[in-house]
Amino acid sequence: MTAPPPRRVAIMQPYLFPYLGYFQLxxxxxxxWLLDTVQFIQQGWMNRNALLVNGQRTLFTIPVNKRPRLDTIANKVYAPTATQECTRLVKTLSQSCAGAVHVETALSVVGAFAQHLERTPEPxxxxxxxxxxxxxxxxxxxxATPIRRISSLGLDxxxxxxxxxxxxxxxxxxxxYVNMIGGRDLYAAEAFxxxxxxxxxxxxxxPNYDQGLAAFEPGLSILDVLAHVPPEGIRKMLDAAQIVEAPIEKSI
Known part of the structure; x- marks a missing residue:
């Protein structure tokens, strides 16, 4: 029996270890659906995010090829030094989240990514x-949400x-179609x-969670959430997001 088409979809560029809001979507x-047919944003968040290091918000980056500068995501590759930066990320995560109960979960996720890079012929x-x-x-x-790619649709x-x-x-x-609220000015409900x-x-x-510090720092990489919160707790956090229906403007 053929599965029914999805009732609700989201389409976003692929991001590496993004923040909790991405997973709420x-x-x-x-x-x-991964939007892999648009331009890669240099110096953006697609291949970087943040962790707390000594109580300070600190960026980490897994490098990609720098040329050509203007290129689609589908043509982008990780740089040869990406595995080295994964090793650095594991060390940073181990130290910054040393007291976190579930830090091994976060480390296993980074480890699986590093293994994929190591087993894949470069680039x-x-x-x-x-x-x-x-x-x-x-x-x-x-x-268990399925992840698919827009490039597989063969669109114009x-x-x-x-x-x-x-x-x-x-x-x-x-x-x-569901999009992040930050993109509400890009879409018109009438057209949809x-x-x-x-x-x-x-x-x-x-939502706040115990990061082992006096003040909570929101919006860090999902790695920080995985290190401090059990799976059932994260699933509850995913349900905290709000879905807003876009109004259809009526012409006067």
């Missing part, structure tokens, strides 16, 4: 490796922005409605 949909494809890391995080959390490359998302949703067979689609936005909510 994954948990809120039936299928999560390691950015999307494939990052998808592997995301799936490791989902397994650790106990979340001339479609951009909102038109690309609408075409993707139609190709997938989805009924509703005209194509038989609903448009909704997710407002992330980042």
């Amino acid at each position: 994954i948990a809120a949909v039936d299928e999560f 390691a494809d950015f999307t494939t490796a990052t998808e592997t890391a995301l799936k490791s995080c989902l397994d650790a959390i106990g979340l 490359d001339r479609r951009t922005g909102q038109d690309r998302i609408i075409a993707a949703c139609q190709a997938i067979g989805a009924r509703n 409605s005209a194509n038989g689609l609903g448009l909704r936005f997710l407002r992330p909510v980042l």
Whole structure:
């Protein structure tokens, strides 16, 4: 029997060990699609995030190839030094989260990513490796949302922005599209409605958890959450996000 099309989907660029809100979006949909056909954002968050080191918010980066500078995500690869930076990340995580009850869970996720890089002939494809890391995080959390790629749909490359998302949703067979609330100015509910689609936005909510410090630092990499919170606790945190339906403006 053929599975029914997903009722609700999200489409986002692949991010390596992103913050909790990214996983709240994954948990809120039936299928999560990686937008790998758009430009890679240099010096952005796709291959970097933050941890607490000596109580200070500190960035970590797993390097990618630097040239060509303007390139699509599908063509991006991890740099030869990526495995070395994974080793550095493991050391940083071990030290910064030394007292965390579940630090081994976080370390195993980084370890699985490093093993993928080591076993893959260089250069390691950015999307494939990052998808592997995301799936490791989902397994650790106990979340089963399927992850797929927009590039597999064979869409017309001339479609951009909102038109690309609408075409993707139609190709997938989805009924509703969910985007982060920060992108609400990029999409018009009228355009989605005209194509038989609903448009909704997710407002992330980042609950406090014990980081072993007096003051809570929100928005760190999911690695920090995995180190300090058990899977059942993280799943409850995923449900804290709010889904907002986009209003359809009526012409006067």
